[in-house]
Amino acid sequence: MRFRAAAWLAQFCFAPIACFVLVAPSHAQVLYGSITGNVTDATGAAVPAAKVEAVNTATGVAKQTTADDHGIYLVSDLQTGTYKVTISAASFATVVQTGVTLEANTVRRADARMQVAQVNQTVTVDASAPALQTDRADVNSQVSQAQLANLPLSGQRVFQSLYKFVPGSTPPAGSHSEAGNPQGALGVNVNGVSYNNNNTRIDGTTDLYPWLPEIVAYVPPADAIEQVSVETATFDAEQGMAGGSAVNVAIKSGTNQFHGSGWEYNTVSALKARNFFYYGTNNP
Numbered sequence: 001m002r003f004r005a006a007a008w009l010a011q012f013c014f015a016p017i018a019c020f021v022l023v024a025p026s027h028a029q030v031l032y033g034s035i036t037g038n039v040t041d042a043t044g045a046a047v048p049a050a051k052v053e054a055v056n057t058a059t060g061v062a063k064q065t066t067a068d069d070h071g072i073y074l075v076s077d078l079q080t081g082t083y084k085v086t087i088s089a090a091s092f093a094t095v096v097q098t099g100v101t102l103e104a105n106t107v108r109r110a111d112a113r114m115q116v117a118q119v120n121q122t123v124t125v126d127a128s129a130p131a132l133q134t135d136r137a138d139v140n141s142q143v144s145q146a147q148l149a150n151l152p153l154s155g156q157r158v159f160q161s162l163y164k165f166v167p168g169s170t171p172p173a174g175s176h177s178e179a180g181n182p183q184g185a186l187g188v189n190v191n192g193v194s195y196n197n198n199n200t201r202i203d204g205t206t207d208l209y210p211w212l213p214e215i216v217a218y219v220p221p222a223d224a225i226e227q228v229s230v231e232t233a234t235f236d237a238e239q240g241m242a243g244g245s246a247v248n249v250a251i252k253s254g255t256n257q258f259h260g261s262g263w264e265y266n267t268v269s270a271l272k273a274r275n276f277f278y279y280g281t282n283n284p
Contacts, residue, residue: 197243
């Protein structure tokens with residue numbers, strides 16, 4: 001009786017504990033990005049206590065911080081998008097950097113060199129040109145919203161189809177039957193590592209299928225995805241559970257602009273191009 005009770009309790013407790021492990025949110029940096037930089041004067045000396053504000057131009061959400069004694073600032077936990085960074089300090093002209101593009105799981109540098117201010121003087125800098133990421137050592141590839149919208153996606157329009165553009169990745173392929181994989185998730189090997197060692201998160205929550213770990217449990221609609229970050233080497237410790245790749249899927253959030261979309265995809269097999277070797281002796 002005691003053995004049966006213990007077995008029942010172990011069976012009862014396993015599922016809830018496993019669920020808690022799967023849905024526990026990861027460190028915010030995995031999902032969001034950061035903007036950092038050095039604030040200096042015309043001579044290159046640090047400007048301490050400079051006020052920094054980063055505003056998401058699509059949503060209007062703003063975050064503020066203050067530079068430290070060495071003139072270094074960090075604005076973390078920022079959603080993907082385009083930002084306007086405003087840096088101000090007493091006796092200096094305000095510096096405004098526009099078009100600062102931030103991607104998921106990245107750190108974007110926006111340094112500022114302050115000039116002694118005239119009356120109400122503001123210096124505006126266009127930072128829209130892409131910059132190399134020098135503040136992290138990880139190997140990171142981005143699948144953008146434009147790629148998801150315009151490039152052909154195989155099967156059930158699975159975002160994993162675009163892993164073929166990630167360096168070190170094998171062509172994504174279907175796995176298991178429709179009954180075992182109704183979501184149409186694809187499997188992929190990265191840098192020669194087993195496809196069981198890929199860790200996918202959706203908005204920071206692990207998307208794991210414990211019984212078939214080479215695929216994910218849920219595939220969000222491609223139109224709902226803002227960006228996909230694929231990390232393939234020199235992982236940060238915050239990633240965890242990653243051997244081949246650490247994938248972070250960011251779902252779209254609302255903006256101040258009202259918009260929508262409508263589409264139709266025809267997948268009738270009779271209208272598809274057939275493989276060259278499809279027709280044989282039995283198929284004249």
